[in-house]
Amino acid sequence: FQHGSYGMAQNLESNDVGIIILGDFESIREGDKVKRTGKIMEVPVGEALIGRVVNPLGQPIDGLGEIVTDKARPVEAMAPGVMQRKSVNEPMQTGLKAIDALVPIGRGQRELVIGDRKTGKTSIAIDTIINQKGQDMICIYVAIGQKDSTVRTQVETLKKYGAMDYTIVVNAGASQPAPLLYIAPYAGTAMGEEFMYNGKHVLIIFDDLSKQAVAYREL
Template sequence: DNIREGDRVQRTGRIMSVPVGDALIGRVFNPLGQPVDGLGEIKSDKTRPIEKKAPGVMDRQSVNQPLQTGIKAIDALVPIGRGQRELIIGDRKTGKTSLAIDTILNQKNQDVICIYVAIGQKESTVRTQVETLKRFGAMDYTIVVEAGPSEPAPMLYIAPYAGTAMGEEFMYNGKDVLIVFDDLSKQAVAYRELSLLLRRPPGREAYPGDVFYLHSRLLERSAKLSDKLGGGSLTALPIIQTEAGDISAYIPTNVISITDGQIF
């Protein structure tokens, strides 16, 4: 903390990692894996790097089990499978977060671990979501990762990767996991800010040329693993905010092409 220009720093030589395991369930963390809910330190001696190669073709199997959202229109018409990536896209105040939170609440007694990653959301909004999850008993199977709007851009950038690393630990242990990214538009803006500060050549809408890879390498880590690897799954519900319903903008079209389906 509090590093300033001109300070001397030393590399650790290790890839950035976050704590993982059952001890994280029911807690709220920042993207570095540090608890921010005032409930004290966690007892977890296991860590996992936030960046990891996605499972290969032979490490996956076809999606064969539904993940119920509790919303009949979705479950009947556009059902989501465990291991899929389903994009929730729309303008501000259209119920995107409410849909994701309702899906988490519906996983009670379904043996699904849920992870809610809040990227650039107001602290008061995240507090409201956590209180809702507590009121309905959903924090018993949920982990919250939060990077507020007052955090530096690198924290917003790494938050989804930290949440995915926490979910992968359960997936590779044969469990089913649901992860919500709320929302990836703000992560892309943070990445653009970082890239411009590093003087990388800007492209369309001033985003760097590899902004597609920013989201593809994240969402490809969500999968239904083969039985040989335990048969666990990681289901992703990324959220993208549009402007005036324009789904043809740069970031929305990128994420649409990566995901398996969209809820608009």
């Protein structure tokens, strides 16, 4: 858009294009010029993001300066087929004895953590990240629809235990537009896939996907 905002084409019709606005939309007016970028949406990836807090567009929001990287990956990419995937044969230790003993998680596996409000779901996630220290694991924590103050507290906890040395935090706050909440899990996955395709192990935590579902319904 002519005022610097970006959007992602969602619907392509014969006479119009439906676009979801990513970021500031209050400055957009009827009659504004819109140009296509000629490429699908992508986010910056790579080692430079480790230890940083970014928004779903990969832009730093921690006040530590710009992120310098020449790598980027598309937000929406085709997932590897079943035949391309190895079977789960290596454990992913959470460091929580009850989980590791009763509901063991393997590297390459997805696991749903469900429970009522204030039952410790986020605590399990943060503790698991902290317990990956020295395990050759890159962690990506995607906070969706949380208060900025809550995310700030979690980042401070990760710093306290040295976990930010191997962690990327993607924050799509409750005050941000629905499109950013919608793309947050995809952005976090794209960042993780860069490490995966370079032979590294990655743990991605989405906290939580119910907020992303609400944002999707808004769109």
